[in-house]
Amino acid sequence: MVLGPTEDGVGADRYTGAELPVLRALLHISDAVLRAQYFDEVLExxxxxxxxALRAATVSICRMEPELSALRILHNAGRLAPQEQRWPQNDLYPVAPDSxxxxxxxxxxxxxxxxDDPGCPVESREVLTSLGKESEVAAPVMVGGSMWGTLWVTGVDGRRFDDGDILLLQAIAAQTALAIGRSELLSTVWRYAFEDPLTxxxxxxxxDQRLAEIDWDTTYPVVLMCDLDDFKRINDRNGHPAGDDLxxxxxTELKRLTETIDGAFAGRLGGDEFCVLLPDATLVAAQIFALDATKALRSATDLDVTLSWGAAAAGPQVRSGSDLLAAADAALLEAKRQGPARFSTGMSTPVVHSGLDRRARDVKRTAGVTELVGDLVTILDEQPGLTTVGALEVLAVQVQQVLGTAAWALSECGEDRHTLRSLxxxxxVLHEDSGLSVLTDLGPSSYALADYPASARAVSDGTAFVAAVDLENSDPAEKALVTQLGYRAVLGVGVPAGSTSYLLEFFSRDGHRDLVEIAPLVRVLASYCVSRVSGTR
Structure with a gap:
């Protein structure tokens, strides 16, 4: 039995008192189309x-897949066969074009x-038999003049479908077409509301919505934040279109990588800052992701660009989306302050005062010691309330950026002059394949001055020393420590400050030459930091 396209839907003679459930069903469908925010709600x-309305055993809503010559079943309702699912994942029903x-x-x-109809097509007979059904009625869902899909209804226990049933199903198919049109509009609005238009x-x-959906009692996600180092310079040099392309x-690379991880998610926070969410992950997993992403970026562009990364994990003190983003942002700020192409978790150390915004500062500058003095003075002017430790930290960061040293440390020696305690x-640790350096702690946390004579003299006299694996007359103890830590040279600068003294140390993997050249200036600038804070300058 076939019935052609109809514009009027169900005939008025069907709406008798006995057919009140039919009217009620149509009203429910119409109301669902107008109110639902998600297409799956409408389908259900x-x-x-x-x-x-049709007194059916099952109803299936299917989407036509022309390239597969098949109907994809989106939703099943009713008395389903064992092989049927209410929300199938990949259930296809082949429909040959010539069938x-x-x-x-x-x-x-x-x-x-x-x-029991002798004219029942073979393909219909086969599928009804396989599902244990006796009869079927189907109506196409027409959208924009072409078939979007079908509504397929089955009957059992002697149920047979007539012309009135076909008309009713056509009316429901028309409501389904309206739902599809509205769903496409909602999807467009949704896409623009939750999608970054540039990328x-x-x-x-x-x-924010994805973070709000997390069950913080049972899930421990990790968030990474990254941004492009010196993005302003790229825009100024190559133009804003090139910056947009970058x-x-x-x-693209972040999305590609997150799509390989179940539940992972990448987004753009704004400007050149991006965010990656890793569900139930660890900071080690975050580090691996950052290394892979940085390596992928190097391969995907000809521009000389690097990324800096900050990562944070949910824990007892971080149990909300805003807290997790704030912790990752603090870690990213830490990474940026230590130089370009750094990865930091920000877990073990307090914030280093740099005074310069990470987006405005040219983190690739290598002009040398000439700018070091001016930068230090500028930062200290901008932060007049710094302590001696804070001012020396600023100096350490600036020297590290000028020289590109692998590590630095600031230690304190109290009145007993026997022990140096790391502050x-x-x-x-540089990963050559990606060019990303991972920030870690530099141990030990304290050591006896008597074991390191060069450090003891520097702390006592306010002098400086350089020790290196290939430098003659290096203090044997300092040389052994450098080797143990995996470096080639160290610059130590003693900084007397009243009853307390400090030791600044800079470790290099490239050798001692730059350390020897800059040692006198670092010694002067360290004294300047102390005198400025104490007001004795």
Whole structure:
């Protein structure tokens, strides 16, 4: 039995008192189309109400996949066979282009069949038998003049479908077409609301929503934040279109990598800052992701660009999206302050005062010692309330950036003059394949001065020393420590400050030459930091 396209839907003679459930079902469907925010909600209501109205065993909503010559089943409702699922993942029903069913549906023609009908097509008979059903009625869902998919209804226990049933199903199919049109509009609005227009990945609103959906009692996610080092210079040198292209490349690589991890998510926070969410991960996993992403970026662009990374993990003190983002941002700030192409977790050390915004500062500058003095004075002017330790930390960061040293440490020696206690230490392990340096702690936390004569003299006299694996007359103890830590040279600068003295140390993997040249200046600048803070200058 077939029935052609209809504009009027169900005939008035069907709406008798006995057919009140039919009217009620149509009203439910119409209301669902107008109110639902998600397409799957509409599908569920349509299938359930259609089954009631048609007194059917099952209702299936299918999407035509022309390239596969198949109907993809989106939703099943009713008395399902064992092999059927309510929300199938990849259930396809082959429909040959030359088959009777495809010919009818493509022309917008509904049909009904039953196993006891001699004219029942072979393909219908086979599928009904395999599912344990006796009869079927199907109507195409026409959107924009072409077949979007079908509503397929089955019957059991002697149920047979007639012309009235076909008309009713056509009316439901028309409501389904309205739902599809509205769903596409909602999807467009949703996409623009939660998608970054420049890069096509998630925007800040989508990131916040994803974090809000996390069950913080059972899930321990990790967030990475990254941004491009010296992005302003790239824009100024190559133009904003080139900068936009670079942002798209970063977004593409982050999205590609997150798609290989279940539940991972990448988005753009704004400007040149991006965010990656790793569900139930560790900081080690975050480091591996950062290394892989940085390596991928190097391969994807000809520009000389690097990324800096900060990562944070959920824990007892970090149990919300805002807290996790703030912790990752603090780690990123730490990485940027230590130089370009750094990865930091920000877990073990307090914030280093740099005074310069990470987006405005030219982190690639290597002009040398000439700028070191001016930068230090500028930063201390901008932060007049710094302590002696804070001022020396600023100096350490600036020297590290000028020289590109692998690590630095600031230690304190109390009145007993016997023990050096580490206040602040930053080590960086360079990964050659990605060009990213991972910030770690530099141990030990304390050691006896008597074991390191060069350090003892520097702390006592306010002098400096350089020890290196290939430098004659190096203090044997300092040389052994350098070797143990995996470096080639160290510069130590003693800094007397009243009853307390400090030791600044800079470790290099490249040798001692630059350390020897800059030692006198670092010694002077360290004294300047102390005198400035104490007000004795």
């Amino acid at each position: 209501v349509i299938a359930d109400q259609a089954r009631v 009777t069913i495809h010919t009818l549906l493509a022309k917008g023609i509904a049909y009904a069949n039953s196993l 096509g990945i998630a925007n800040r609103r989508a990131i 942002l798209r490349v970063v977004a 602040r230490s930053v080590d960086s």
